[in-house]
Amino acid sequence: MYQLDLMQLTPQQFLDEYWQKKPVVIRQGFKDFVDPIDANELAGLAMEEEVQSRLVYKENDQWQAKFGPFENYDHLGNENWSLVIQALDNFSEEAALLIEPFRFLPHWRLDDLMASFATPGGSVGPHIDNYDVFICQGSGKRRWRVGDKGQHTEFAAHEALLHVEPFDAIIDAELNAGDIIYIPPGFPHEGITLETSLSFSVGFRANSSISLLSGFADHLIDNELGGQLLEDPNRQVTTNSGQVSNEDYQSIKSQLLSLVDDAVFKTFTGNFLTAPKHELDIMLPDEPFTTEEVSQLLTTHGIKRLGGLRAFYFEDTIEQGLCYVNGEEMVFDAEVSPAVKLLCDNVTLYPESLSKWSNHAAFVELVASLLDQGYWYLVEEE
Amino acid sequence: MYQLDLMQLTPQQFLDEYWQKKPVVIRQGFKDFVDPIDANELAGLAMEEEVQSRLVYKENDQWQAKFGPFENYDHLGNENWSLVIQALDNFSEEAALLIEPFRFLPHWRLDDLMASFATPGGSVGPHIDNYDVFICQGSGKRRWRVGDKGQHTEFAAHEALLHVEPFDAIIDAELNAGDIIYIPPGFPHEGITLETSLSFSVGFRANSSISLLSGFADHLIDNELGGQLLEDPNRQVTTNSGQVSNEDYQSIKSQLLSLVDDAVFKTFTGNFLTAPKHELDIMLPDEPFTTEEVSQLLTTHGIKRLGGLRAFYFEDTIEQGLCYVNGEEMVFDAEVSPAVKLLCDNVTLYPESLSKWSNHAAFVELVASLLDQGYWYLVEEE
Numbered sequence: 032m033y034q035l036d037l038m039q040l041t042p043q044q045f046l047d048e049y050w051q052k053k054p055v056v057i058r059q060g061f062k063d064f065v066d067p068i069d070a071n072e073l074a075g076l077a078m079e080e081e082v083q084s085r086l087v088y089k090e091n092d093q094w095q096a097k098f099g100p101f102e103n104y105d106h107l108g109n110e111n112w113s114l115v116i117q118a119l120d121n122f123s124e125e126a127a128l129l130i131e132p133f134r135f136l137p138h139w140r141l142d143d144l145m146a147s148f149a150t151p152g153g154s155v156g157p158h159i160d161n162y163d164v165f166i167c168q169g170s171g172k173r174r175w176r177v178g179d180k181g182q183h184t185e186f187a188a189h190e191a192l193l194h195v196e197p198f199d200a201i202i203d204a205e206l207n208a209g210d211i212i213y214i215p216p217g218f219p220h221e222g223i224t225l226e227t228s229l230s231f232s233v234g235f236r237a238n239s240s241i242s243l244l245s246g247f248a249d250h251l252i253d254n255e256l257g258g259q260l261l262e263d264p265n266r267q268v269t270t271n272s273g274q275v276s277n278e279d280y281q282s283i284k285s286q287l288l289s290l291v292d293d294a295v296f297k298t299f300t301g302n303f304l305t306a307p308k309h310e311l312d313i314m315l316p317d318e319p320f321t322t323e324e325v326s327q328l329l330t331t332h333g334i335k336r337l338g339g340l341r342a343f344y345f346e347d348t349i350e351q352g353l354c355y356v357n358g359e360e361m362v363f364d365a366e367v368s369p370a371v372k373l374l375c376d377n378v379t380l381y382p383e384s385l386s387k388w389s390n391h392a393a394f395v396e397l398v399a400s401l402l403d404q405g406y407w408y409l410v411e412e413e
Numbered sequence: 414m415y416q417l418d419l420m421q422l423t424p425q426q427f428l429d430e431y432w433q434k435k436p437v438v439i440r441q442g443f444k445d446f447v448d449p450i451d452a453n454e455l456a457g458l459a460m461e462e463e464v465q466s467r468l469v470y471k472e473n474d475q476w477q478a479k480f481g482p483f484e485n486y487d488h489l490g491n492e493n494w495s496l497v498i499q500a501l502d503n504f505s506e507e508a509a510l511l512i513e514p515f516r517f518l519p520h521w522r523l524d525d526l527m528a529s530f531a532t533p534g535g536s537v538g539p540h541i542d543n544y545d546v547f548i549c550q551g552s553g554k555r556r557w558r559v560g561d562k563g564q565h566t567e568f569a570a571h572e573a574l575l576h577v578e579p580f581d582a583i584i585d586a587e588l589n590a591g592d593i594i595y596i597p598p599g600f601p602h603e604g605i606t607l608e609t610s611l612s613f614s615v616g617f618r619a620n621s622s623i624s625l626l627s628g629f630a631d632h633l634i635d636n637e638l639g640g641q642l643l644e645d646p647n648r649q650v651t652t653n654s655g656q657v658s659n660e661d662y663q664s665i666k667s668q669l670l671s672l673v674d675d676a677v678f679k680t681f682t683g684n685f686l687t688a689p690k691h692e693l694d695i696m697l698p699d700e701p702f703t704t705e706e707v708s709q710l711l712t713t714h715g716i717k718r719l720g721g722l723r724a725f726y727f728e729d730t731i732e733q734g735l736c737y738v739n740g741e742e743m744v745f746d747a748e749v750s751p752a753v754k755l756l757c758d759n760v761t762l763y764p765e766s767l768s769k770w771s772n773h774a775a776f777v778e779l780v781a782s783l784l785d786q787g788y789w790y791l792v793e794e795e
């Protein structure tokens with residue numbers, strides 16, 4: 032397990048002082064840091080179809096970006112390029128452990144873990160993100176420059192690279208293994224590699240209002256909701272044919288607002304927040320699990336949530352037997368709420384917490400179905 | 414001009430008693446009714462590409478529907494078919510006059526004028542509409558059956574014909590020229606032609622909540638609005654990683670609701686309500702009008718709004734120099750508000766109301782631009 036030291040602040044102190052407010056270098060946030068994955072493994076992952084990866088380099092002083100999968104890296108030499116891999120938590124159990132120290136933030140705020148391998152001089156260029164990010168330096172050495180939030184001009188340095196004009200640094204620091212830099216959304220930043228480097232970005236993305244609204248519209252359409260027509264049985268005679276009266280405007284607005292009904296909007300929100308952000312590496316079991324097997328396994332084996340899978344609940348829905356898994360509502364017997372809560376709150380669960388549920392038919396069936404879908408899997412015995 | 418007699422009720426009494434509440438036969442709503450267009454002209458229109466038309470008939474007892482344009486009607490014989498033409502107000506000035514008696518309803522509620530030519534036995538079949546409709550009987554004779562609102566099973570009698578199962582009639586009446594039947598949304602109805610018939614449906618459609626929401630989402634996207642991300646600088650440490658707290662749920666909901674800001678939502682509503690419902694028959698002038706010409710013409714000629722064109726204002730925007738024309742916001746000098754109001758409230762305007770604006774540069778330019786776009790045109794001299 033990675034042990035996070037936030038400059039000796041409590042997590043709450045860190046949130047109060049820095050979260051969404053200002054960037055900071057957290058020296059030796061991880062003491063004695065060991066890379067959870069090595070450069071060769073990363074290069075291998077970026078050869079796979081389902082892994083989202085990108086190479087960034089300069090050619091004749093022009094920024095270039097290429098999307099994976101890649102066949103080889105031979106032509107790239109030892110300098111001035113970097114390889115970025117998205118959603119590493121979906122593909123590497125070891126790397127996913129880097130997310131755990133950040134559980135003082137709710138999982139729904141998390142986007143993914145991104146890995147970056149860079150040779151000296153390599154960089155993705157100066158840019159601004161919509162993310163809160165904790166960039167954890169692994170082996171190697173990188174210099175980070177961060178500018179202040181404000182009016183910065185963005186431009187496409189390449190069709191796939193949105194860069195920002197040169198900025199003055201409010202942070203200019205060399206990071207070594209175990210150092211972390213936290214950067215809130217809107218602060219321009221740039222990492223320049225000094226020594227062949229691995230770094231790991233734990234990214235938190237909040238949704239934009241419009242993505243929420245579009246998602247909600249899609250949800251209503253998919254569920255054939257929202258078909259009710261505006262009604263105006265109390266209409267008054269109009270003398271101005273071209274006028275939309277205040278009263279009519281208000282009833283149109285009310286019609287829209289009435290869609291945001293908690294019963295519907297909460298289901299949408301649950302589905303929306305748990306929708307997969309990146310492709311999952313689902314491995315289906317060869318055969319469906321029987322409830323007898325599962326009942327037995329819960330007393331002998333740990334079970335683990337698939338890397339990147341999102342499973343959340345609301346304070347009230349968990350009591351009502353509703354949670355949200357991978358973009359869908361999951362209904363369960365409210366009696367097993369405490370056990371489902373454990374599944375949502377913890378990546379890995381061992382018999383010490385679940386064996387007492389091993390004879391509860393509703394829970395056993397639920398776990399069988401999650402195992403059958405490949406959303407959870409059995410922890411390998413050591 | 415067509416003179417409407419609502420069974421000697423005032424329009425307000427009619428609204429109170431029937432509008433959106435129950436169907437009614439309005440005997441001799443139009444006294445001495447003369448068809449505004451004849452069957453041959455309709456048949457001709459249905460041969461044009463830009464006119465939306467439909468033939469409905471039975472073949473071996475199977476309902477059939479074909480969409481226009483049609484090349485000829487020779488094979489159809491003298492019985493058991495009908496031809497329906499949508500948005501006739503966009504293509505026939507004379508027919509469009511049939512809308513005028515219904516101006517006690519605001520224009521934004523209007524959808525279109527539909528014409529129906531039917532031979533004996535012809536019908537589009539029993540169905541339910543989302544429309545309030547005034548079906549005005551022209552020449553010929555038709556029997557109308559209307560059932561009560563309630564649980565009716567709908568089914569596709571043909572892929573383009575949504576029909577309803579047989580229903581008990583609460584109205585069963587023969588309509589002759591000048592009779593009108595008013596049917597609110599949700600009441601099943603069926604017209605069976607007794608003598609070769611022309612009828613004209615003045616249809617009022619309210620939008621569904623979901624079409625409003627989808628339209629609003631599109632509006633925000635088109636205008637690059639709604640990009641703001643959820644912010645949570647006051648975040649508290651989470652102990653349950655899988656929980657979406659009540660507080661977080663509320664801030665997500667607030668984020669959505671904050672999009673429905675009046676400044677933005679009113680512009681959207683104006684654009685949305687004036688968006689063309691059916692193809693307009695725009696004829697561009699050969700050459701742009703000069704302001705000198707327009708200034709002169711306003712004192713000598715009437716100007717007329719293109720059939721089907723929608724031009725609305727809100728009570729407050731008209732004073733601020735904003736109205737909405739054909740799906741777009743139109744900005745004008747607030748000094749000319751009274752004249753723009755006239756344009757939105759009236760289909761045709763003569764020098765008696767507009768000549769006093771003929772020297773107002775802002776108004777003259779505005780009219781020139783409307784004429785240039787083919788949204789308004791000069792009334793032919795008699």
Ligand SMILES: O=C(O)CCC(=O)C(=O)O
Pocket residue numbers: 113145146147154155160162164166220222230232
């Ligand atoms: O690792 C890199 O090169 C870029 C990292 C970064 O900018 C980020 O995680 O926001």
Ligand SMILES: O=C(O)CCC(=O)C(=O)O
Pocket residue numbers: 495527528529536537542544546548602604612614
């Ligand atoms: O004219 C017809 O055949 C159908 C008319 C109708 O059902 C309507 O206008 O709602």
Ligand SMILES: [Co+2]
Pocket residue numbers: 158159160164220
């Ligand atoms: Co970044």
Ligand SMILES: [Co+2]
Pocket residue numbers: 540541542602
């Ligand atoms: Co109908």
